[in-house]
Each structure stands twice: as structure tokens, then as C-alpha cells.
Amino acid sequence: MARLLETWISQERMERFMYYFQMLLNGLSLGAIYAIIALGFTLIYSILKFSNFSHGGIMVVCAYFAYVIQRRYNLNFGMMMLITAAFGAVLACIVQYIGFENLRAKRSNIMLFFVSSSTLGILLQNIIVITFSSTYYAYPAFFTPPFIDVNGFTFSVSDMIMLGISAVVILGLMFLLYRTRLGIAIRALSMDGDTVKLMGINVSVVVALTFMVSGALAAVAGIFCGVNYILYPQLNQLVFKGMIASILGGLGNISGALYGGIMLGVLEVCFNNAFGAGLVPVFSFVFSMIFLLVRPQGIAGKYVLDKV
């Protein structure tokens, strides 16, 4: 028996297992980043029903902000994240005020929200271009050693730490949404804005607070992107990964955003290993087309019709 087991766990099988395990871990950590982007994106979608492209702009500004404060005050990773998250919350609040407060008050057409949010995204991106120019920056190496070695397979420490932090952040968000009064208000708002108003909840305050939560998530996502790639102004466009993730998961559905993000991350790593990095967007695109044909409502979502 022991002999059988020994031959079964041969060196070759072990290697193959480690290879897939490594791939899965890479996929999960990438997926966690996408999930956090998608969660921030979906939060706004669920209450205001528009795709908030300014989320990417907030991400990129936060990523640079983290770089600056880290350099100046020589902060550790945790402090840097906390301060940046607070900054992201404030920034999102400002963005909300400039971009959407007025439109909400006037109950404007959804197109205006689209235009406003994508303009703000571009604006924030270009503020970064002007301040830092288009050159690349990188965070210092926070984690030493950067890799650990198991049987000749390397695992990135930062990947695993980010995966851990993501789990904490996501659990925190779920707690916020399902166990606190603010969370109840946000979920009620996502179902029926007019009724919430009638029930004496101050909608503007809830919207502002939701933007703050989403801003903090954007900050975390921005830092992760900076750690995972490098800092450059076009990090803004990673908001589309969040958008794809939340659509695959089911637009406007919080847990759907989580599943969609992880699925997209794992898929991208698979595509990357199978076809090379250059062709990943092609296969992601083809995949999402087919997915939408087969299951347009997403993994978890229900496809909601307009109310008659």
C-alpha cells in the first residue's frame, strides 16, 4: 500500500501538481485584485445603477499617493495602506460631489452619469500624468525575501500577502454590508431608492458614505496594482477588469463581483500559461462574448428588467 502510494506520488505527478497549484495561487491573487476593483465598482452600480469609470481614476491617484507618503515618511506596508484607504475615501467623496451630486438631484439621464464618470476618470489620470509625467515608478520591495522556494517552485510572497489582505478586506466589507446599519441602508437603497427616501433615510448621506467605502476599496486595489505591476498613469484602465468581473458575476450583485473577479483572475492566468501574455486580452474578450451569449445575467445575478 505504502509502495503504491509512493509510486503514485511520483516526482512527475508532484511537479505537475505544484505547477497547477502555483498557477491557481497566481490566479487567485490576481483574481483577488480584480474582485476588489469589481466590488468597489459594483457598490456604486448597485445604488446608482451606472458604471462608475471614475473608479479607475481614484485607484491610480491612490496608488501614487501611497508611493509619495511611503517615500516621505518611510511607512510600512500596513500604515501606507490604512492612510491611503482614508485618502481614497475622501477623494471618492469629492469625486461624487463634483461629478454626480448635481445629476442625482436632477434625476438626470443615465448617459450623463456615464459621461461624467468617464471624464472624471480621464481627468484624474491626466492629473497624475502632469504631476508625475508618464515615467514609471515602483514601490520599494516591502516583502523580503520576495519569493519562497518549494521544491524548485517559486511562490511570490507579495501574492500571498495580498491574497490574505484581500480576504480580510472582503470579509470586512461583507460585515459592513450585512451586519451594520449603513450596510442595511446601502442594500435598501440598491433595491428601491424612492422607498428609502420615504422611510426617512438621508439618501445623500448614504450615497456619500457608499462612495467613501468604494474609494477605500479603490485605494486598496490601486496599491495592489502598483505592487503587482508598476506605477503608471494608465493603471486607470484596470477599472475595466473590474467591470468585466462584475458583469461576469452579475451586474450590481456584490457576491457576484467577488466570484467574477476570481474567475477572471484564474482564467487570465490560465490563458497566459496556455497562449502567452500577449494574447490574453483576445481570449478574455472571446470568453466574455461567449459567456454573455450563454448566461447574460452573470454567475450570481438576476437580470432585472425596467419597472413598468
Place this chain on the structure above:
Amino acid sequence: MSYYSAVMTSAIVNIIAILSMYTLMGLTGIFSMGQAAFMCVGAYATGMLAIHSHLPMAVIVVLSILAGMVCALLVGFPVVKLRRDYIAMITMGFGEAIVALLNNMSNITGGANGINNIPRKMTLWLGVIILALILVITMNFKRSKYGRYCIAVKNDELSAAAMGINVARVKLTAFVFASGITALAGSLLAYTTTYVEPTAFGFTKSIDWISFVFVGGVNSLTGTLLSGMIFCTLPEILRFADMYRIIAQCAIVLLVVNFLPNGLFGEHEFTDAIAAIRKAAKNRKRGNL
């Protein structure tokens, strides 16, 4: 080609692209964030055909337009039945996929270097003629049942369907029609600049077009044309640094969104003014009699 006529020619090419965005975003309310990808398709189709074949320019342009329309049909088909957000996402994904594909198929497309030495066959006057043609076509589109379909679909999909309008088909028609024009702009771009490269067609460009249409005015072709003319020529002539141009542009769009939600021209057209003047003249004549 003198400096100014070169600036004008490339401005005209851009205005044609913006007119395509007018049909999509202005009339139908389709938020296509990857529309520039169809310009890319048109430009590459032209580039490859011009280098590798001996077809005359007119044939190549028509083939490029068809290429754009076929792509739009394929991309649009799965998403026109869904909410608008899906179209934004899928067009964006298409944009990224096209760039990745072009970069990776370097034996045909030249990879990151793109295609060079395309013959320069665009002239200012040819540009003016084509622009006029596209203007007339778009105007006619707007004034036909299709224009009314598009606005109806933008205003209220459910109500439009109840009137017997096939909403998904209208969206697909508008998308394919507009993408044909975008591909035409791409084809002309290739003949103007003599080279194409994959990076020139990012989503910033699509967003630019959307904001021009939007600043111009709701459903106003005149507004789109004028804002396109201003935004495409002024920065070149004033030699703005690109990043300050974008900041200024964003500020203008945000101001319009907040304070002039119908855009500069609202829903008015140039032809409305003419009609009003005619009517006034007629009334005056009647008064004299």
C-alpha cells in the same frame, strides 16, 4: 502639403469619426468605449490592402468600411439585447483584443511597429467632399424612421418595444451603421498619415469623441459638427501641450454635464434656424399683402 492643410485634413478625418459617434452616443445612447477600435480595423484593412494589393483606393476604402461593419455585427450581436453597460464593456474588450491581436500577428500587421509607407492619397478637398457626404448621410439617417427609432430607444426601450420597434435590431443597426463610418475614418486616416500603429486607438480616443458629441448637444448634428471642428483644430493651431488640452477638455465636459445638460446646442439644428427665417419671411410677405 502645407502645415495648415495637413492639420485640416487630419481634423476632417477625426470629425468623420466623431460623426459616427454622434449616431451611436448622440442618437441611440449607446456608450461605445472602444469605438476607436473600429477606426483601427478600418486603418489596418486599408494599410494591408494598400501595401499588399494593387486595388484602387475607392475599392480599398469600401472594403475597409465593410471590415468595420462585419466586426461591429459580430461584436454587437451578443450585447444589443442587454443593458447599455454591456455594450460599453464588450466594445472596450474588443478594443483591447484588437490591439493585442495586431501586436501578436507581426508577420501580417507589422506588430508594434505597425504598417508604414502607405501611399498618401488623401487631400484636403477629398476630405471635405467625403465629410460633406457623411454629413448628408447622417442627417438623412436622423430624419428617417431610423433616427426616430434611435431616439425612441434611447428615451424608453420598453415603450419603444410596445410601439412595435425591435429594440435590439435598432441598436444593432445603429451600431453597424456607425462603425462603418468609424472604419471609413480609419481608412482615410491611413491614407493621410501614411502609417498605422496599434497604440493610436486606445479608449481615451473613444472617450474624447463621446465628450465632443456630448458637448455639442443632445441629438444635434450641428452641435456635434461644430464641437468636433473646434476641438480638433484649435489645440493644433494653438499648439497646446496634449495633457493640458485633455484637462481643459475634461473641465469643459464637467461644466456642461452639471450646468448645461442638453449641451451647447441643445436639440437645435442649423436647418431649424433656416426654417425659422423662411417662416418669418413668409409671414412678413403675408403682412405686406
Place this chain on the structure above:
Amino acid sequence: MNILEVKELSIRFGGVKAVQDVSLSVKTDSITSIIGPNGAGKTTFFNLISGVYAPTSGQILFDGQDITGLKQHQISLLGISRTFQNIRLFNQLSILENVQSAMDARATYNLLDSIMTTPKKRRIDRENREKSLEYLRLVGLEKNGQDKPGSLPYGMQRKVELARALASEPKLLLLDEPAAGLNPTEVEEFIRLIHKIKETFHISILLIEHRLQVVHTLSDMIYVLNFGQLLAHGTSREIIENRDVVAAYMGEDD
């Protein structure tokens, strides 16, 4: 001869049975009303007939043809037109264009005709515009054709919606609370208008209302819905004398 024949129609949203085993028929050239308290499933029933939702079970026959599960625009093209409880006009089209949009969906010119403005396109568009103006004249709004719907008061917007629904030349007209928000004089005027429409176009009308007073002079047949189920049906006299209906409306007194 029945223009509409609905057999045991049901729809469920999650666990909620919004409409349950409702059977109903509308005679050709008649006015049939559905009444019932708020939340009785009246609008949902309309949405089922006009194809917004597909029913969970049951069958809808229109003019002898099975239309169960067809799409909204297909049903409209077959000859069922509707208005909405909360008016849904196209805000960026003029009032005339709103009415014309219903005819556009039946216009026979194609995209090429449109972009080249062929004589065929011009002729069809001109004819449709004139016909639309006729419909506006019928509801008394021919002078407002060039305005936007938003510039009109509520009651008049309802009339525009009615004209738009008529413009699709339906065989069956579904009116969803057409008298909601109208004052007593307007209601009387509205009742006259409905009679006039029925006589001019010889169409069948199915209308929803929650006030019995409005429909009892108007209707040939009344159906009463409550909690998604059919409570009673009959002529207006039968309905007024029906104890179940009185109970549903007044609460059980005795």
C-alpha cells in the same frame, strides 16, 4: 367572436404568484374592463399580454393565433397596442414624432432608402406625418405637434399616449388606468373620447381601472381581479350587485 382569449394565465416572481390562473375573453368590438384594488396584478396581467413578461403557464390567443411568449414588438405588430400607467412618452421626440414612431415601426422603406432620401421614403414619411396629425386632431392636440411632450400638462400627455397607441392601428387597445389623475370633468370627457374611438376605428378595448364608477357606464363586460386571481366577471350591473366584489372593495362588513 373573441378577439382575445386568455386561458389560465399565471406568472410567478420568485415565490410570489402575481397572476394566478386568470382566464378572460374580450369580444370583438367591445369594451372590457379589469378592475381591482391596487396590487391586484392588473398591470402585471397587461405586461403578460403585451409581452413584457413571458407567463409561467397558460395561453394567450389573439385573433385565433397563439401569441404566448412572443416578444413585445412582435405582439405590437400583430395588432395589440397599449398605454402605460405612468405615462411613457419619448421625451426627446416632438409630440407629432411620438405619434409617428408607432407608424414608423410599420413603414416599409429600408436603411438605403433612408440615407438616400428616396421618393419612396419621402412619400411614406409624408403620409405617416399627415395620418399622425389626424390622430392628434382626434384627441384635440393638433396645434401642439411640434412641442415636446414635457411641455404639456399630465392629462394631455395621456392623450398623446392614446394617440400614439392608436397610430399603430391596433385591433385591440390596452389602456392601463387611462383616467388616473384626471378630475371629474376630464373623466367625462375621457369617456366620450373612448366611445368616439371605438366607433371611429371599430377596435376592441381592454382597460384597467381601480374605480368601479369610471368603468361601469363604459364597459360591456367587467372582470374583477384580487390578489392575482379572478374574483368575478359579468356585466356592470352583475358586478355591482356581487357581494364578493363589494367585500373586496369595502372590506367585509357583515
